[in-house]
Amino acid sequence: MGPNETLQYPLTYPNPLCRPNGALYISCTLLFFFFFFIAMDSTQPEVAYDFSPMLIVYKDGKVNRLTGNDVVPTSLDPKTNVESKDVVYSSENGLTVRLYIPKNVSQNQKLPLLVYIHGGGFCIESPFSPLYHNYLNSLVAEANIVVVSVQYRRAPEHHLPCAYDDSWTALKWVASHVNGSGPEDWLNSHADFEKVFFSGDSAGANIAHRMGIKHGLETLEGVNVEGIVLCHPYFWGNEAVANESADENKRKFVGALWRIAYPETTGCDDPWINPVVDPNLAKLGCRRVLVFVAEKDLLCARGWYYHQKLKESGWGGDVEVVQTNGEEHVFHLFNPGCENAKAMMKKTADFYNNN
Numbered sequence: 226m227g228p229n230e231t232l233q234y235p236l237t238y239p240n241p242l243c244r245p246n247g248a249l250y251i252s253c254t255l256l257f258f259f260f261f262f263i264a265m266d267s268t269q270p271e272v273a274y275d276f277s278p279m280l281i282v283y284k285d286g287k288v289n290r291l292t293g294n295d296v297v298p299t300s301l302d303p304k305t306n307v308e309s310k311d312v313v314y315s316s317e318n319g320l321t322v323r324l325y326i327p328k329n330v331s332q333n334q335k336l337p338l339l340v341y342i343h344g345g346g347f348c349i350e351s352p353f354s355p356l357y358h359n360y361l362n363s364l365v366a367e368a369n370i371v372v373v374s375v376q377y378r379r380a381p382e383h384h385l386p387c388a389y390d391d392s393w394t395a396l397k398w399v400a401s402h403v404n405g406s407g408p409e410d411w412l413n414s415h416a417d418f419e420k421v422f423f424s425g426d427s428a429g430a431n432i433a434h435r436m437g438i439k440h441g442l443e444t445l446e447g448v449n450v451e452g453i454v455l456c457h458p459y460f461w462g463n464e465a466v467a468n469e470s471a472d473e474n475k476r477k478f479v480g481a482l483w484r485i486a487y488p489e490t491t492g493c494d495d496p497w498i499n500p501v502v503d504p505n506l507a508k509l510g511c512r513r514v515l516v517f518v519a520e521k522d523l524l525c526a527r528g529w530y531y532h533q534k535l536k537e538s539g540w541g542g543d544v545e546v547v548q549t550n551g552e553e554h555v556f557h558l559f560n561p562g563c564e565n566a567k568a569m570m571k572k573t574a575d576f577y578n579n580n
């Protein structure tokens with residue numbers, strides 16, 4: 226992929242600003258012309274990579290994140306009765322976790338603990354965006370769990386393994402509460418370290434899997450990781466598997482996005498993006514895995530392939546795939562009110578509550 230090629234985004238990541246209805250659509254059309262004229266102005270910096278509608282990377286190294294920049298404050302959410310707060314886990318890198326508990330939890334009542342890692346191609350979004358804040362408020366209320374939502378340094382400014390390293394640092398911070406004497410009272414009082422789960426969507430699911438492997442190899446002392454939930458995981462490979470798209474432009478896009486996140490990679494058969502070639506796959510450090518895939522998602526077949534290869538690996542746990550038909554990549558975050566998203570939420574909550 227040459228630096229001058231413009232890529233078409235094939236994951237149909239919805240752009241929340243541009244919906245074909247009414248005034249918003251008209252203003253988006255005007256915006257288009259506005260940017261069109263800016264683009265004709267030769268004093269503007271030259272584009273190196275265009276990953277619209279996610280981000281644009283300029284040749285001078287500047288990055289324009291086109292979405293996922295909104296921030297909502299912590300709250301006692303009146304709709305769900307879920308409380309949240311932000312706590313610094315790495316002052317060295319200025320990184321925070323957003324914690325969630327159901328407000329009605331009784332004193333010293335222990336609840337399953339979920340560590341959630343957000344998606345966005347390793348490049349965009351944050352735990353503070355309304356997309357994730359709303360999703361986790363609803364999940365906490367439905368599943369009656371404690372959640373730690375992890376901020377990590379993002380590519381392309383901070384390429385991999387930063388996001389993996391930061392997530393592991395956050396997990397070690399979480400594990401420092403196992404004896405009830407960590408820095409954060411919500412975890413000391415309410416986290417059940419016998420029932421810990423990891424989850425994430427898209428690139429966050431990739432990281433959640435990687436954390437499961439790392440826990441299998443290095444062990445977070447005192448932490449029993451019961452299960453991992455991967456929503457539309459961002460895994461890939463050089464060769465198309467099963468009914469995966471063979472469209473060269475789409476495959477190029479995914480490969481280019483991966484290389485932006487991890488320029489030192491050996492390519493799309495790197496075990497960090499193609500986990501089935503990892504010789505440690507069977508060491509995954511949990512008992513149960515739930516993989517969600519969406520039929521119209523370019524990454525759908527990879528989710529199935531991961532399921533098949535994990536089963537064949539000799540790993541001793543249970544893995545299940547749930548496919549949502551007629552839906553796109555991370556539809557459940559962008560359209561949480563739809564029936565398919567509600568079904569996905571229910572299935573997820575059951576997974577956290579049934580041993």
Ligand SMILES: *[C@@H]1O[C@H](CO)[C@@H](O)[C@H](O)[C@H]1NC(C)=O
Pocket residue numbers: 327329330331334366369
């Ligand atoms: C809090 O509310 C949730 C959802 O209604 C319920 O499942 C849970 O049992 C309640 N917890 C307490 C301690 O009342």
Ligand SMILES: *[C@@H]1O[C@H](CO)[C@@H](O)[C@H](O)[C@H]1NC(C)=O
Pocket residue numbers: 400401402403404446447
């Ligand atoms: C928790 O207690 C156990 C047993 O006393 C000890 O081995 C372990 O180091 C403690 N862990 C933390 C994080 O304090």
Ligand SMILES: *[C@@H]1O[C@H](CO)[C@@H](O)[C@H](O)[C@H]1NC(C)=O
Pocket residue numbers: 467468520521525526529548
């Ligand atoms: C691809 O195969 C899977 C599993 O066999 C199937 O469920 C899915 O609907 C297929 N997807 C497409 C886009 O044909």
